[in-house]
Amino acid sequence: MSRTAATAARSRWLKLAWMIPAALLLLAAVVLAARWLRETPGAQDFLAAYPGHSALPDGAPVGIPAWVGWQHFLNSLLLLLIIRSGWMIRTRQRSIGSWTRNNKGLIRTKNQPKRMSLDLWFHLSLDVLWVLNGLVFYVLLFATGQWMRLVPTSWDIFPNAASTALQYASLDWPTESGWVSYNALQLLSYFSIVFIAAPLAILTGLRMSPSWPAKAPRLNRAFPIQAARALHFPVMIYFVLFIIVHVTLVLATGALRNLNHMYAASDGTGWTGFWFFAASVVIMVAAWVAARPIFLRPVAALTGKVGR
Template sequence: RFLRTFPAVQQFIATYPGTGSFAPPLPDGFPLWLRTCHWINFFLLLFMIRSGIQILADHPRLYLNPHCTPGSEWLRLLGPAPLDREYHAKEDTVSLPGWLGLPGIRHSIGLARWWHFVFDTLWLANGILVYVLLFSTGQWRRIVPVSLDVIPHTLSTALQYLSLDFPPPSGWLQYNGLQLLAYFTTVFIASPLALITGVMQSPAIAARLHLATGFLNRQVGRSLHFLVLGYFLLFIIGHVVMVFATDALNNLNHMTLGTNDRSWAGFLVFALILAFTTIAWLLATPLTLKYPRKVQHIGRWVIGGILDRIEKLRPVANYSEKDISPYFWVNGTAPVSDEYKSHLAEGFRNYQLNVGGLIEKPLQLTLAQLRALPKQEQITSNYCIQGWTGVAKWGGVRLKDIMALVRPMPNARYVVFFSFAHGSEKGR
């Protein structure tokens, strides 16, 4: 407000009031398809943000390097990882309240990912439809500047808003400079960036594009993805505040009924949309926890075909000794059974690998017998579901050599490995 007392600033605002030739006026207002897609986008984004926060909470650290070494993160939601003991990635997860995270309980990233993937897919389909209709109906002119005059008009609009002396409402015909650039950024920069950085985190695509190391590694994508989430969250908050601060009734009629008046009809429609969204928000967590298998089945039905095709991509990355990470996160939880402690004390001298099930020749192999089999070493990148990555050198007996010894039956479909760890899956 103080700045607006200066004659030069007053002249600047008079010359660039906020609207101008940088975008043509569109007298027809907001068509039905645009209003419908707007509210679908609002609904989908809220659940994408909820599930996205839940995914971040499973490894609440963000890095710019591909090795995820503790202490190298640029953002963390927990204290520093203790280096004086064996610290497991599962210990690093954060619990979220059920009203915020989806589903909210600790280490529920599997269910959160199904929510995220399904709503991502629906959001992408809605976005493609918006793009097609924007450019086929001419509505793109509402949010794409056609001259650089938008810059001084945007600065002028920002000054007017900050001084709490708002510019005249013009949204029905033409967005002011600040509105236009905000929508342009959201639709044509933030949204594609969300898609690109999300795809970068797919292990199959990352392995295909060699994103385990280098400048544009998966962790850079994860960090940018989180920043885009933050942008969308701030945009939604700012958007809602400005809708109510600059003439709520008129704005809500624009957004719901496509009319340019100050009746209460648009507010009532908005209230119904908000009530539906609130009910869905409150039911999402309890229903997910009650029917987790249903969530998985729905997710598989919506996006299973896409995931199957992505998983068939062949990795092309090769790694050398210099690519090996200086620190590699330990996954899962440490075994605590008496059997494991006994083996550990004996150096696994009396350990036996038991192989059974749908095989012709059940087998027991001692550690000495396993070591006598051919050993294979390889350097691979690990993309953990929790979000951390690392490159490590592994060595051991090839599975195909074990298979050759036990001869699986024709109806055998899966190999199930059991560890000494505890938990609901009993180490499976």
């Protein structure tokens, strides 16, 4: 590494180092402000009127079925690799190789297949698997009635979400009953991920992909690629922030029970869910390590020509 590059890297780390104590000070200020606010009579009346849970519709299912667990794992694995490959596309300066689709078999085109980077091929391949997994999830969600646990059906969801946020911020956290229903803030968060962020990521990603029709002037004017690029990266950041907060709260608000909900289809406090979670983490770490050119090239070569 040259002296200039080393100096630039050191400067970036120094800026990052200053962000850590600043974030801690901001967090402390938020906690103190929330604790003070909770002691005021108006806030106490508000918390009594809106404890943080919005009533579910009649007939809403109780409990989390096993299919949610394996869907959660597959979604987590694919999303982790999608974020990794997307970041590589955005930041990698030196190409690790290229991929060109074979113009034969089930998919044939008159035009010469476009060449893309190996990172982009990996990203798009993961996208396809993620979309297929998502379609299965949507079908099961509505077929089993589990959608009632994720879709707000009353306007009191918003004051209840504000109540939950105040309780979290004051570190006097709300009572969790995720097996029966999510609190209002969880419900809004999950709804935004499943029904807003995920479709938006798919739509903007499709707009930027080679699969988008180039000879569709009206469609392209209605949804310009600049708009897709402006939205796609912030959506990824939203996913990252959601994952950080989600994992933190899962582990901090009754880890064993929460992991049993997510991985063992159980409301108990045993260790079954934890061991499934631990195994899933091992698989995700192995997949992260395996997502390297030495492993990606032979896989990509099964469906196309891989170049340097």
